[in-house]
Amino acid sequence: MSEDRASRIKVKICGIRDEAALDAAVDAGADWIGFVFFPRSPRFITAPEAAVLHRRLDGKASAVGLFVEPEEGDIERVLQQVPLDILQLYTAPERARYLRERFRRPVWLAHGVSRRDQLPAAHGLDGLVIESRPPDDASRPGGNGLAFDWSILRGWQAPTPWLLAGGLTPANVREAIELSGTSAVDVSSGVESSPGCKDPALIHRFVRSARAD
Numbered sequence: 001m002s003e004d005r006a007s008r009i010k011v012k013i014c015g016i017r018d019e020a021a022l023d024a025a026v027d028a029g030a031d032w033i034g035f036v037f038f039p040r041s042p043r044f045i046t047a048p049e050a051a052v053l054h055r056r057l058d059g060k061a062s063a064v065g066l067f068v069e070p071e072e073g074d075i076e077r078v079l080q081q082v083p084l085d086i087l088q089l090y091t092a093p094e095r096a097r098y099l100r101e102r103f104r105r106p107v108w109l110a111h112g113v114s115r116r117d118q119l120p121a122a123h124g125l126d127g128l129v130i131e132s133r134p135p136d137d138a139s140r141p142g143g144n145g146l147a148f149d150w151s152i153l154r155g156w157q158a159p160t161p162w163l164l165a166g167g168l169t170p171a172n173v174r175e176a177i178e179l180s181g182t183s184a185v186d187v188s189s190g191v192e193s194s195p196g197c198k199d200p201a202l203i204h205r206f207v208r209s210a211r212a213d
């Protein structure tokens, strides 16, 4: 990969819950930071907590809010306190389109895959987060630290911009970029010392590795 293309790889650090992680993501040059508004996640953050971090963010990266099968009220309550830039949704495409119109925000649809024939077609949304299919007994649809065969994405004519997610780490992100051909990556578990606890040093290593030529 050329140095130019490597340095343009976009990075999202998801599951930010404290100032040290936020500062590390911003200092490392992340393009997006993610707040997880899913109560069953170890990365769950309340709207008031996210509001404090969002003020500290001060526009230095875009803020993505992650919701799983949300009611309208769930999103509304968060947006009253946190002016999110993007909604990352785990729901059906039709419902995601409705919520996009309702809240007038760009929507990224999360889509789990394990085979090439599961890659999505056009859906009228703003972006896709392509990640691993969760195991049948998983308690959440993402953030499980599970990778998949990234090569199934090679040459894919995606209907929108997309991010690669699922089991990425500082050690494997370069290979994931090479094999999948992605230009944007999203990480949560892979930059943590324990579930829900981000490690600033790993955040820096991840961003450096993603953009190394």
Ligand SMILES: O=C(O)c1ccccc1N[C@@H]1O[C@H](COP(=O)(O)O)[C@@H](O)[C@H]1O
Binding pocket: 014, 015, 034, 036, 038, 041, 042, 043, 066, 068, 090, 129, 131, 140, 141, 142, 143, 144, 145, 146, 165, 166, 167, 168, 186, 187, 188, 189, 190
């Ligand atoms: O992070 C979570 O707990 C989570 C909960 C529910 C849905 C998605 C979640 N995380 C997202 O999953 C992908 C991959 O994460 P990982 O790097 O494998 O841990 C990413 O988009 C996370 O933001």
